[in-house]
Amino acid sequence: MDKIVIKGGQALHGEVQVSGAKNAALPILASALLADGTSTYRNVPDLADVATMLKVLRTMGCDTERDGDTTDVCRIGVNGHITPEAPYDLVKTMRASVVVLGPLVARFGRARVSMPGGCAIGARPIDQHLKGLKALGAEIHLTEGYVEATAKQLKGGTVNFDVITVTGTENVMMAAVLAKGRTVMENCAREPEVEELAKVLNKMGARIEGAGTSIITIEGVDGLKPVEHAILPDRIEAGTLLVAAAISGGNVLVKRVVPEHLDAVVEKLRETGCTITAEAGGLRCQAPQRLEAVNITTTEYPGFPTDMQAQLMALMSVSQGTSVISENIFENRFMHVPELDRLGADISIQGHTAVVKGVKGLSGAPVMATDLRASASLILAGLRAEGRTDVSRVYHLDRGYERLESKLRGLGADIRREKA
Ligand SMILES: CC(=O)N[C@H]1[C@@H](OP(=O)(O)OP(=O)(O)OC[C@H]2O[C@@H](n3ccc(=O)[nH]c3=O)[C@H](O)[C@@H]2O)O[C@H](CO)[C@@H](O)[C@@H]1O
Numbered sequence: 001m002d003k004i005v006i007k008g009g010q011a012l013h014g015e016v017q018v019s020g021a022k023n024a025a026l027p028i029l030a031s032a033l034l035a036d037g038t039s040t041y042r043n044v045p046d047l048a049d050v051a052t053m054l055k056v057l058r059t060m061g062c063d064t065e066r067d068g069d070t071t072d073v074c075r076i077g078v079n080g081h082i083t084p085e086a087p088y089d090l091v092k093t094m095r096a097s098v099v100v101l102g103p104l105v106a107r108f109g110r111a112r113v114s115m116p117g118g119c120a121i122g123a124r125p126i127d128q129h130l131k132g133l134k135a136l137g138a139e140i141h142l143t144e145g146y147v148e149a150t151a152k153q154l155k156g157g158t159v160n161f162d163v164i165t166v167t168g169t170e171n172v173m174m175a176a177v178l179a180k181g182r183t184v185m186e187n188c189a190r191e192p193e194v195e196e197l198a199k200v201l202n203k204m205g206a207r208i209e210g211a212g213t214s215i216i217t218i219e220g221v222d223g224l225k226p227v228e229h230a231i232l233p234d235r236i237e238a239g240t241l242l243v244a245a246a247i248s249g250g251n252v253l254v255k256r257v258v259p260e261h262l263d264a265v266v267e268k269l270r271e272t273g274c275t276i277t278a279e280a281g282g283l284r285c286q287a288p289q290r291l292e293a294v295n296i297t298t299t300e301y302p303g304f305p306t307d308m309q310a311q312l313m314a315l316m317s318v319s320q321g322t323s324v325i326s327e328n329i330f331e332n333r334f335m336h337v338p339e340l341d342r343l344g345a346d347i348s349i350q351g352h353t354a355v356v357k358g359v360k361g362l363s364g365a366p367v368m369a370t371d372l373r374a375s376a377s378l379i380l381a382g383l384r385a386e387g388r389t390d391v392s393r394v395y396h397l398d399r400g401y402e403r404l405e406s407k408l409r410g411l412g413a414d415i416r417r418e419k420a
């Protein structure tokens with residue numbers, strides 16, 4: 001099992017390029033199931049989660065192809081017989097596999113997908129996905145840990161989500177594109193990745209309006225065609241790299257970003273005293289002499305993203321003053337706190353809130369990553385800490401960051417991957 005070894009204290013400088021977005025790539029790859037033929041995707045990040053999604057699709061009978069190890073092109077062919085099933089062994093390693101449910105039932109009239117279960121950050125039920133599919137006429141049965149959905153022909157309907165859900169919105173949207181008639185989805189997630197998926201589906205021939213707002217309207221069509229599409233840049237990776245510049249006291253240009261997707265993160269970084277400027281297809285972050293504490297409340301897009309909470313907490317741990325960080329999306333997303341405390345941070349948890357008292361410095365130690373963004377937060381803290389930090393269980397990091405350590409090394413960090 002790999003670990004990341006960091007010797008902290010180097011201020012990062014230079015330019016770095018962001019990869020394609022994990023959370024856009026996963027549902028978009030699943031949407032290939034909606035059409036016969038071969039779809040081609042560019043800017044697909046080389047991540048463990050992408051590999052898992054391709055495995056899920058291959059298990060069903062799709063052909064998948066990546067152009068070598070280093071290119072970002074990926075082709076998915078839906079040419080022969082498809083077995084509409086996603087097994088437990090794969091879904092348990094990546095809960096986002098559940099986004100095959102909508103396309104499968106819409107296209108093949110049947111889907112059998114393992115229930116994803118919870119994960120380190122919370123219980124994460126899928127009741128809203130199922131409520132949406134039922135509203136389109138699917139019959140749902142839960143047996144032996146699997147969701148079985150059937151429908152000869154889905155029919156348009158009204159879906160009002162009780163909880164705003166990103167993959168739930170995506171799943172139901174992918175089902176509704178092939179339903180008979182009009183579907184109106186209310187209280188939808190407005191994340192850029194939802195909008196990006198709708199863009200891809202519309203290129204395939206779907207008729208979706210309103211994606212990116214809380215009401216999405218879909219006129220069902222009889223069939224879709226394959227697509228060619230380049231995946232948008234990963235706003236969470238971009239935010240993580242901006243924080244790397246800030247926490248290390250550096251000055252970094254993060255290239256290939258969509259600046260407006262980062263508005264909430266940039267606003268907070270500016271409040272800490274960082275100078276953030278838009279230039280040549282990117283955002284530059286210049287760290288201040290002294291970082292100021294800011295309060296953070298995670299909410300759905302366009303609010304501050306939960307997927308950046310752990311990284312901002314690392315930054316707050318070395319800022320001047322006390323910061324209050326409220327996590328409102330997941331019930332258990334503070335697993336990084338005891339590990340940051342091992343590095344010398346002063347953070348206490350009160351329910352859904354973490355109180356971070358800024359300290360003068362951190363000192364390196366062995367720490368353990370518990371989930372994807374916790375891994376990133378520990379690496380960021382390691383960049384700042386005196387001495388050596390070993391971050392173990394790096395497989396969490398590899399789910400969602402493409403060669404993060406190489407990118408940071410390119411900016412001057414003393415960081416390497418080792419076999420633990
Ligand atoms: C692959 C992907 O895109 N993952 C992102 C997606 O996850 P994901 O789509 O799983 O997250 P959701 O938006 O569904 O979850 C938001 C909240 O709603 C709850 N909920 C969700 C569905 C449901 O049927 N019932 C229910 O109660 C969840 O437990 C959670 O508390 O959005 C999250 C919130 O921005 C991000 O952290 C993840 O990185």
Ligand SMILES: C=C(OP(=O)(O)O)C(=O)O
Nearest residue numbers: 023095096307372373400
């Ligand atoms: C929680 C995340 O991902 P997932 O929904 O795939 O677990 C994340 O990207 O931070």
